[in-house]
Amino acid sequence: MAQNGNSQRGPRCIALVGPFQSGKTTLLEGILARTGAIQRQGTVDAGTTVGDAGKESRHHRMSVELSVASTDFMGDIYTFIDCPGSVEFVHDMRAALPAVDAAVVVCEMDEKKVPQLQLILRELEEQKIPRFLFLNKIDKADAGVHDALTLLQPASRSKLLLRQIPTFSGEIITGFVDLALERAFVYKEHAASEVIPLEGDALDREKTARFSMLETLADHDDELMEQLLEDIQPPRDKVFDDLAKELREGLVCPVLMGSATRTNGVLRLLKALRHESPGVAEAAKRLGVKSGADAIVYVMKTLHTAHGGKMSIARVLSGTVPEGAQLTGPSGNADRASGVFKMFGQSSEKRGPAQAGETVALGKLDRAKTGDTLTTAKQATAPLVAVPPPPPVLAAGLAAKERKDDVKLGQALNKLVEEDPSLVIVHNPETHEVIAHGQGEMHLRVATERLADRFGVAVASHPPQVGYRETIRKPITQRGRHKKQSGGHGQFGDVVVDIKPLPRGSGFKFDEKITGGVVPRNYIPSVEEGVITALKHGPLGFPVVDVAVTLIDGSYHTVDSSDMAFQLAGRLAINEGLPQCSPVLLEPIHHVEVVCPNDATAKINAIISGRRGQLLGFDTREEWNGWDVVRALMPESEIGDLIIEVRSATAGVGSFTFKFDHMQELTGKPADQIVAARRAAE
Ligand SMILES: Nc1nc2c(ncn2[C@@H]2O[C@H](COP(=O)(O)OP(=O)(O)OP(=O)(O)O)[C@@H](O)[C@H]2O)c(=O)[nH]1
Ligand SMILES: [Mg+2]
Numbered sequence: 001m002a003q004n005g006n007s008q009r010g011p012r013c014i015a016l017v018g019p020f021q022s023g024k025t026t027l028l029e030g031i032l033a034r035t036g037a038i039q040r041q042g043t044v045d046a047g048t049t050v051g052d053a054g055k056e057s058r059h060h061r062m063s064v065e066l067s068v069a070s071t072d073f074m075g076d077i078y079t080f081i082d083c084p085g086s087v088e089f090v091h092d093m094r095a096a097l098p099a100v101d102a103a104v105v106v107c108e109m110d111e112k113k114v115p116q117l118q119l120i121l122r123e124l125e126e127q128k129i130p131r132f133l134f135l136n137k138i139d140k141a142d143a144g145v146h147d148a149l150t151l152l153q154p155a156s157r158s159k160l161l162l163r164q165i166p167t168f169s170g171e172i173i174t175g176f177v178d179l180a181l182e183r184a185f186v187y188k189e190h191a192a193s194e195v196i197p198l199e200g201d202a203l204d205r206e207k208t209a210r211f212s213m214l215e216t217l218a219d220h221d222d223e224l225m226e227q228l229l230e231d232i233q234p235p236r237d238k239v240f241d242d243l244a245k246e247l248r249e250g251l252v253c254p255v256l257m258g259s260a261t262r263t264n265g266v267l268r269l270l271k272a273l274r275h276e277s278p279g280v281a282e283a284a285k286r287l288g289v290k291s292g293a294d295a296i297v298y299v300m301k302t303l304h305t306a307h308g309g310k311m312s313i314a315r316v317l318s319g320t321v322p323e324g325a326q327l328t329g330p331s332g333n334a335d336r337a338s339g340v341f342k343m344f345g346q347s348s349e350k351r352g353p354a355q356a357g358e359t360v361a362l363g364k365l366d367r368a369k370t371g372d373t374l375t376t377a378k379q380a381t382a383p384l385v386a387v388p389p390p391p392p393v394l395a396a397g398l399a400a401k402e403r404k405d406d407v408k409l410g411q412a413l414n415k416l417v418e419e420d421p422s423l424v425i426v427h428n429p430e431t432h433e434v435i436a437h438g439q440g441e442m443h444l445r446v447a448t449e450r451l452a453d454r455f456g457v458a459v460a461s462h463p464p465q466v467g468y469r470e471t472i473r474k475p476i477t478q479r480g481r482h483k484k485q486s487g488g489h490g491q492f493g494d495v496v497v498d499i500k501p502l503p504r505g506s507g508f509k510f511d512e513k514i515t516g517g518v519v520p521r522n523y524i525p526s527v528e529e530g531v532i533t534a535l536k537h538g539p540l541g542f543p544v545v546d547v548a549v550t551l552i553d554g555s556y557h558t559v560d561s562s563d564m565a566f567q568l569a570g571r572l573a574i575n576e577g578l579p580q581c582s583p584v585l586l587e588p589i590h591h592v593e594v595v596c597p598n599d600a601t602a603k604i605n606a607i608i609s610g611r612r613g614q615l616l617g618f619d620t621r622e623e624w625n626g627w628d629v630v631r632a633l634m635p636e637s638e639i640g641d642l643i644i645e646v647r648s649a650t651a652g653v654g655s656f657t658f659k660f661d662h663m664q665e666l667t668g669k670p671a672d673q674i675v676a677a678r679r680a681a682e
Contacts, residue, residue, distance in 0.1 A: 010279050011077040011357035013315050017093055017124070018106035019116035020085035020652065023136040025051035025063055026260035027106055028082045033190070034266045035078070037071035037344070041190065041263065050345035051082040055453050056446045064446045065420075066092040066301055068313055068343040068359065073270055079343075079359035081300065087116070087652055088440035091389045091422035094123060095370050096300040098287060098385045099315035099359075102130040102247075102277035104269065106260070108137050109148055115597050115653040118155035121253075125157050128286055130247045130277060133160065134269055135257040138173050141166070145173070149255070154626075161216045161252040163243075164268070165209045167202050176257060177202055178268060179210045180239050187264040217242045220251050244276040280357035284317045287384040294377035295319030297327065298384060300359070302370045304415045306454060308348055311341065311361040312368045317384075319376065321362070322353045327374040329367050330383055338363035370421060389422035391657050392437035393643040396444045397465070398451075399434065401458040409434070412455035416447055423447055428464075430543070435464045440643060466637045467588045468674060469663055470538045471546040472581035475500040480573025482565050493565035495519060495527050496553035497573045499581060502546045504663060508535060512551040519554040523566040527551055530570025539579040541678035545586065545663070549574070585671040586663040588636040594646060595621055596654035598628045603649040605630060611638035633661060 016024040025044055028051045033041035042048030047058040051067045063084035070079040081100060083093035097103070103124050107117050124131045133156075135141075135148055145166055153160050163180060166173040175186035177198060184202055185193035198206060214234065218225040221242055227234045246252040256272060258265020289296050301313040314321075321327075321340060328334045341348040341361040354360045368374060375381040400409040413425050413434070424437040438444045444461065451457045476499050484491040502509065510528045512519075519527065531549050538544035554569070592613070596604050601618060608615055613634040621627035634642075639658055646654040666674070 009076055009274065011079070011355070011359070012102075012273065012277060012279060013079045013081065013100045013283075013357070013359045014273060014277065015081045015083055015093070015097055015100040015103040015129070016106060017083045017097075017103050017120050018085055018134075019108070019113040019120065020087075021062065022085060022106045022108050022113065023260040024085060024106045025049050025082050027104070027134065027136065027266070028069060028080050030260045030263040030266045031078075031080060031270065032069060032071055034192075034263055034270070035071040035073045037069070043261070053346040056449050059449070060442070060446070062086060064089055064442070066096055067345050068301075068361075069345055070342055070359065074274060076274070077358060078270075078273070081359075085116075086440075086442060087119070087647070087655075088438070088443040090439070091387075091420065092301065093120075095387045095421075096313075097123065097127050097129055098387065099283060099298040099300055099317065100129060101279060101283050102132065102273065104273070105131055105133045105253075106136050107133055107152065109135065109141055109145060109151060111151060112651050114151065114155050115651045117152065119653050121156050125250065128250055130250060131253050132247070132269070132272065132277075133253055133255040134265075135255060136260050138166065138257045138264065139259040139262055141173055142171055143168070145257075152255075156253055158250055158253050159216050159219070161213055161243075161254045162209060163213065163254045163256050163272070164265070165205060166257065176265065176268075177206045177209075179206065179213045180236070180243060182206065182210065182236075185268075187259070187262065189262045189264075191263075192267050193264065214239070216252060217246060220246055220249075240275060244278075247276050248278045248282060280315075280317060283315075284356075287317065289317045289384065291318040293319065294375050295321045295325070295356075296381060296384075297321060297362075297374045299368050299370055299372045299374065302368065302419050303361075304419060304454065305346075305348070308341070308363060309338075310364050310366070310418075311343075311348065312365045313343060313359070313361050314374070315359045316354045316356050318356050320353050320355055321360070321376065325362075325376055327362065327365060327368070328377060328380050329365075329369075329372055329374055330380055331367065332380045333367055334378070335365040335367055337365055369418065389424075390439065390655070392422070392424050392439065393655060394440055394444060394641065395435050395437045395464045396461040397433045397463065398436050398448065398459050398461050401460055405457045408455065409451070409457045409459065412451050412457050415455070416450060420447075431465050433464060436461075440647070463640060466640075468542045469545045469586040469588075470540045470542045470583050471544060471586055472499065472501045472578060472583050474581045476577050476581050477552070478573045478577030478580075480569040480571070480576065482568040482572055490557070490560035491562065491565040491568075492557035492560035493523070493562075493567075493569035494555045495551055495566065495569045495573055497531070497570070497577070498548075498550040498552055499574070499577045500548045500550075501581070502548050504546060506546050508532070508545065509548040510550075511548065514551060514554070518556070519551065519566070520556055520561075523556065523561065523563065524551065526563040526566040527554075527570040530567035530572075531574050533567070534571040534574035534578075539583045540585055540675045541682060542585070544578065544583075585666045585674060587666045589633050589661050589664045590636055590639060590658040591661040592632050592634045592639065592642075592656055592658045594630045594632070594654060594656040595624070596628060596630065596646070596650045598626055600650045600654060601628045601630060604646065604654065607642070607645050607649060608632045608634065611635075611642065613638065634658070635664075635666075
């Protein structure tokens with residue numbers, strides 16, 4: 001793998017990932033400028049970047065979805081996937097990663113962002129994606145940058161390997177030494193760095209740093225180890241080969257540095273990608289793609305664009321996708337692609353067939369979903385990977401501002417979910433609410449903005465209703481008598497029921513002990529129906545549970561009795577009886593598991609206790625060094641916005657899952673407030 005710089009190595013697909021706001025989109029901009037794909041480098045702050053060209057990203061000055069841009073570097077097509085850094089949009093990154101060749105993890109010298117970095121590196125480690133670290137914002141760094149590895153190493157399971165060291169003029173970083181090339185460079189703003197002689201203090205520091213880089217490589221190369229022990233300088237090509245091999249095998253994570261805003265270090269990064277990152281053959285091997293005559297394609301992301309309709313961003317892992325290809329999805333159905341497009345941020349441009357290794361957008365594949373494996377073969381191919389979305393942590397009720405948009409809202413939500421499976425839409429049949437479950441405040445806010453911007457549906461959101469119930473504490477025997485004499489035909493139904501509390505979780509039971517036909521058999525189901533209807537809305541305003549109702553007596557009229565009359569009698573008995581049974585409110589309690597770095601465990605415990613939670617204990621999180629799992633029982637009403645506090649206590653990385661556990665009585669002032677609010681709402 002010579003460093004001659006002209007080797008044709010085929011198309012690449014590289015993910016730009018990293019903690020929130022570390023400079024990924026700016027780096028993409030720098031790459032596009034440096035490779036001549038754009039004339040002028042835009043900025044995130046001015047809203048002029050290719051990566052954040054979407055309306056919502058521009059508005060919030062952060063990436064809220066992945067974006068894709070292809071460019072040409074030294075005769076090869078490079079497609080970059082600029083992933084959002086916010087944990088709320090992490091699924092875009094996770095679903096795209098399986099098909100990339102390598103990832104550039106853009107990070108900063110910021111202690112507070114180390115936990116986020118750990119989370120991202122872990123994802124890459126688990127998916128076995130070769131990765132570089134790009135230490136960005138070096139224009140702001142100081143001499144402390146020497147400690148970068150000490151600060152960042154705990155976030156990585158594989159050894160960080162410093163590939164470059166900074167050079168200074170006074171306190172300011174003015175350039176770097178590439179330890180593999182053994183060359184010194186001085187940064188030029190928005191231009192390629194210039195080679196300068198490596199001498200003096202820089203040469204001394206280079207020697208030490210290079211030796212420690214070689215030592216790290218030698219951990220996995222005995223021959224190199226011997227050379228180092230015998231003080232033999234290893235040939236440069238051997239060092240590059242080792243770098244490439246150990247990167248590919250995930251043994252090391254090389255660290256490069258630069259400044260995305262000034263386009264410093266960007267060319268070196270591109271060259272490192274060119275020479276060291278593997279190509280599509282390696283990605284295909286990692287995913288177990290069996291190459292044959294047919295093309296195999298992985299869908300990294302689904303988009304519904306305003307102009308082009310549905311687009312499936314896909315990497316061709318083997319074979320060729322011709323224009324108008326018939327692509328068979330997992331269900332065995334084939335859809336015809338309306339075209340093969342080159343993506344460049346928000347714009348797409350029709351192009352010719354796509355070869356193995358290329359990352360393109362395929363138009364109008366109606367059934368294709370993010371994460372699908374598609375093939376040009378007649379028969380479906382087994383999915384290469386499954387990337388389930390993270391469980392939702394925050395919910396909001398959504399309603400169209402105008403009634404006439406109700407149907408449109410439903411259709412638009414389907415499209416949003418297709419784009420982003422980490423958004424889950426549930427219809428609550430009891431409250432008739434449409435509930436969006438998502439990954440956080442910003443995630444849900446962006447969803448409502450998209451509904452308005454892209455689909456023209458204005459929506460209002462509200463906190464979803466808590467699933468309160470009520471029950472009774474005392475039994476009663478109650479008569480319900482419905483009698484109406486108006487003109488000709490009258491109405492008559494008369495029942496006596498026993499109403500009794502049942503143990504928690506029993507639900508509802510109906511029985512009858514009618515003898516002598518005082519209530520004719522055929523009317524008994526109507527009585528039950530009336531009872532069920534009445535129980536949907538108890539005296540406190542909520543559905544009634546854990547009660548047994550037994551029909552014990554009644555009377556009828558040969559002419560005036562009817563199903564309807566007995567239904568009404570059943571309802572009356574319940575409506576009149578329940579208020580005398582000491583009704584009590586029940587609130588849902590969930591079993592909650594919070595995961596967090598262990599320096600935040602005490603804070604998490606305090607948050608849970610402060611939200612009426614009952615701590616059940618905590619453990620170390622399995623296979624997560626330095627993390628804990630805290631278990632607790634918590635009322636549903638307190639889980640609503642729990643994620644906001646959990647994230648702020650954990651530098652954004654803590655999360656939780658929850659599962660319904662039981663219903664629990666709620667009395668006193670909190671209960672009175674809930675009942676009063678319910679009455680007011682009605
Ligand atoms: N000083 C300095 N600032 C930078 C550099 N790179 C990015 N920034 C600034 O950092 C902020 C975030 O940059 P982005 O490019 O949006 O970062 P990002 O990683 O794409 O952010 P998300 O996608 O939202 O996670 C912006 O204000 C940039 O101008 C850099 O090299 N030096
Ligand atoms: Mg970004």
